Amino acid sequence: xxxxxxxxxxxxxxxxxxxxxxxxxxxxxxxxxxxxxxxxxxxxxxxxxxxxxxxxxxxxxxxxxxxxxxxxx
Numbered sequence: 001x002x003x004x005x006x007x008x009x010x011x012x013x014x015x016x017x018x019x020x021x022x023x024x025x026x027x028x029x030x031x032x033x034x035x036x037x038x039x040x041x042x043x044x045x046x047x048x049x050x051x052x053x054x055x056x057x058x059x060x061x062x063x064x065x066x067x068x069x070x071x072x073x
Contacts, residue, residue: 001007011029018024023043027034038046 009029011027011032014024014026014028016024018037020037021040022037023040025036025038025046027036
């Protein structure tokens, strides 16, 4: 499955600090639990990637509203 593939899977996402000084991204859903621990610098890099992806998604959505093909800038 790729990033653009839709599915019916439901899950929860939690993000927070651990008592070991790490940042944990915790994914859980029916039949799975997946904790991912990152040092603070890695977490900041992930946050930057999320912000860049959010901006790109806004641009794609704005282009779609103007009638441009999806994914084109």
